[in-house]
Amino acid sequence: MELSALEKTSILIEALPYIREFYGKTVVIKYGGHAMQSCELKRAVMQDVVLMHLVGMRPVLVHGGGPEITQMMERLGKKPEFIQGQRVTDAETMEIVEMVLVGKINKEIVAEINRLGGRAVGLCGKDGMLIEAEKQSGDVELGFVGQVRRINPGIIETLIAEGYIPVVAPIGVGPEGESYNINADYVAGELAAALKAHKLVLLTDVEGILADKKDPSSLLSAVEVTRVPELIEAGIISGGMIPKVQCCIRALEGGVARTHIIDGRVPHSILLEIFTDKGIGTMVVP
Numbered sequence: 001m002e003l004s005a006l007e008k009t010s011i012l013i014e015a016l017p018y019i020r021e022f023y024g025k026t027v028v029i030k031y032g033g034h035a036m037q038s039c040e041l042k043r044a045v046m047q048d049v050v051l052m053h054l055v056g057m058r059p060v061l062v063h064g065g066g067p068e069i070t071q072m073m074e075r076l077g078k079k080p081e082f083i084q085g086q087r088v089t090d091a092e093t094m095e096i097v098e099m100v101l102v103g104k105i106n107k108e109i110v111a112e113i114n115r116l117g118g119r120a121v122g123l124c125g126k127d128g129m130l131i132e133a134e135k136q137s138g139d140v141e142l143g144f145v146g147q148v149r150r151i152n153p154g155i156i157e158t159l160i161a162e163g164y165i166p167v168v169a170p171i172g173v174g175p176e177g178e179s180y181n182i183n184a185d186y187v188a189g190e191l192a193a194a195l196k197a198h199k200l201v202l203l204t205d206v207e208g209i210l211a212d213k214k215d216p217s218s219l220l221s222a223v224e225v226t227r228v229p230e231l232i233e234a235g236i237i238s239g240g241m242i243p244k245v246q247c248c249i250r251a252l253e254g255g256v257a258r259t260h261i262i263d264g265r266v267p268h269s270i271l272l273e274i275f276t277d278k279g280i281g282t283m284v285v286p
Ligand SMILES: Nc1ncnc2c1ncn2[C@@H]1O[C@H](COP(=O)(O)OP(=O)(O)O)[C@@H](O)[C@H]1O
Pocket: 031, 032, 033, 034, 035, 064, 066, 203, 204, 205, 206, 208, 209, 210, 211, 213, 236, 237, 238, 239, 240, 241, 242
């Protein structure tokens, strides 16, 4: 469908209030591996990020890449294993995780944003000591799975101030310089809190939080933080959705104004979320 010049102009004018609302505001976007399915979708996400930046927002992208890590492990003859949604990460797996996330996916995203006219810089938690981490505590032994000890957002703030779009791979650095594999959702929540972001948007492969996982029409458009424990207890929120809500809660506690879980399979879903009244997906609210 080709739009007329007048239609294009009116779309821009309708976006004005939203551009004004978000001008100069930091928006952290978590781009999950399951929403990286096709080249077209990847490009649409990068276009959204470039456009946000061009109209004066300050997007920061945190990416995952779980399915690609799994594929690479299988190619190298290793069997991926997950406990409570987290990858069991021995030393060899840690090397693979770092190669795939930092060496491959991070650089692909940076190259695509730059090709589209943005100026992206790729980082992992080791750069500027961005993500200080430690071995995850708990009953289960997950090897080099880490938890965030401290975010040092200085390097991100410097890049934003200089007009760059930071792209962050979720690898943390330990006291001895060792690498830790951290779920990208947790990194996004902690980073949004440390940056006092205006908004956190998590892109995933479902419509949002569903009351019935098999029924997309059961989408919960808003979920209050106080309801989350009972939803987890009842098995309504499970698996990969648990880190996502936890990450939203962490961000809200850290002063982030709005947190959203939206469908990354819908082209330009970030723009639909930001530039329309409708709102899509689930908003996690205090
Ligand atoms: N209540 C729920 N509503 C929607 N999805 C849910 C729910 N509970 C668990 N899930 C699962 O969470 C998954 C999203 O998490 P995950 O696979 O880790 O995505 P990503 O790669 O985007 O981080 C969904 O595909 C779905 O299987």
